[in-house]
Amino acid sequence: MPEAPAGTLYRGREGMWSWVAHRVTGFLIFFFLLVHVLDTALVRVSPEAYNAVIGTYKNPVMGLGELGLVAAIVFHAFNGIRVMLVDFWKNGPRYQRVMLWVVVGLFVVTMAGFAPRHLMNVFGGH
Amino acid sequence: MTATTEARSPIPAPRSPRNRRTTRTNYELYGWVFMRASGVLLLVLIFGHLFMNLIDGDGISAIDFGFVAGKWASPLWQVWDLLMLWLAMIHGTNGVRTIINDYAERTGTRVVLKSALYLAFTVTVVLGTLVIFTFDPCPPGSPADLLPSFCTA
Ligand code: HEM
Ligand code: HEM
Numbered sequence: 045m046p047e048a049p050a051g052t053l054y055r056g057r058e059g060m061w062s063w064v065a066h067r068v069t070g071f072l073i074f075f076f077l078l079v080h081v082l083d084t085a086l087v088r089v090s091p092e093a094y095n096a097v098i099g100t101y102k103n104p105v106m107g108l109g110e111l112g113l114v115a116a117i118v119f120h121a122f123n124g125i126r127v128m129l130v131d132f133w134k135n136g137p138r139y140q141r142v143m144l145w146v147v148v149g150l151f152v153v154t155m156a157g158f159a160p161r162h163l164m165n166v167f168g169g170h
Numbered sequence: 171m172t173a174t175t176e177a178r179s180p181i182p183a184p185r186s187p188r189n190r191r192t193t194r195t196n197y198e199l200y201g202w203v204f205m206r207a208s209g210v211l212l213l214v215l216i217f218g219h220l221f222m223n224l225i226d227g228d229g230i231s232a233i234d235f236g237f238v239a240g241k242w243a244s245p246l247w248q249v250w251d252l253l254m255l256w257l258a259m260i261h262g263t264n265g266v267r268t269i270i271n272d273y274a275e276r277t278g279t280r281v282v283l284k285s286a287l288y289l290a291f292t293v294t295v296v297l298g299t300l301v302i303f304t305f306d307p308c309p310p311g312s313p314a315d316l317l318p319s320f321c322t323a
Binding site: 067070071073074077078081082084085087088090091092094095098101102107110114117121124125127128131132158161162164165166168 | 206209210212213216217220224225228229230231233234235236238239255258259262263265266269290294297298300301304305306309312313316317
């Protein structure tokens with residue numbers, strides 16, 4: 045492995061930041077998934093155990109966490125499609141920057157649809 | 171731009187032949203293709219999962235043991251979750267492996283981190299698979315109001 049030069053100053057533009065965000069979101073989702081399979085496994089322990097743990101997912105703090113998780117997935121998924129288009133579509137590299145703004149636009153629209161719905165379920169006092 | 175400056179530079183001239191360490195396999199290429207193919211499938215699987223569990227009906231506030239039992243009574247959601255589990259775990263593990271290769275510079279550190287990664291992969295995939303296949307929607311001795319309605323029928 046090459047030695048990383050100390051004090052690197054990256055000067056990448058949007059392309060670099062979208063790559064950083066893709067990496068960070070993928071990493072976070074992976075660790076969520078490890079925990080998520082464990083909490084789902086509680087259905088094999090007892091209905092009481094499962095309901096107790098899943099009950100904590102319904103409090104407002106966790107509700108905001110779920111919003112963050114969904115935001116991470118939505119960005120990673122849309123940007124992942126952009127990465128594939130850059131790789132496989134012949135005009136992909138030319139439009140990579142435009143496509144990033146399309147990703148951001150779709151992200152905003154999706155979250156604007158999802159967030160109110162989810163917050164109503166979390167704060168709606170069911 | 172003289173030959174002397176070039177000779178002193180530690181950076182090899184462009185297009186000079188690299189000392190490539192051939193691995194004799196195409197595993198990194200297969201991984202690259204898999205990340206893309208699985209990504210497309212995961213988009214459908216995960217968005218479907220999130221729709222069913224967070225948006226449809228009362229969203230997260232409707233999730234409890236009975237909800238899971240109702241879903242896993244159908245082979246569709248069993249297969250759905252099984253595929254999602256395996257694809258997301260292989261995709262995520264391969265992605266995190268890349269990240270470890272990028273940032274962990276010492277061989278020892280890489281070995282330790284990757285061993286932990288593969289252990290987490292194995293435990294999670296085995297556990298998740300067993301849970302789907304051994305799930306019992308009507309465990310004996312549990313209060314009926316926690317169970318799906320078809321248990322008493
Ligand atoms: C906050 C958002 C989420 C909630 C509330 C949620 C809820 C659930 C529930 C109730 C189950 C039980 C079975 C079912 O309903 O199909 C489940 C299983 C599962 N979920 Fe999620 N989920 C969420 C996000 C995710 C994400 C983002 C992923 C993928 C990265 C995921 C992957 C899985 C997998 C693989 C299983 C099957 C687990 C097993 O085999 O034991 N979930 N989830
Ligand atoms: C929702 C659908 C998804 C799509 C469309 C998608 C797409 C992609 C693509 C195309 C790559 C390769 C990027 C590259 O080679 O530059 C990638 C990398 C990655 N993905 Fe996903 N992915 C999805 C879901 C997930 C999930 C559920 C996880 C976690 C369990 C995850 C974790 C990762 C990680 C850790 C990387 C490596 C990032 C890097 O090397 O910088 N992804 N994803």
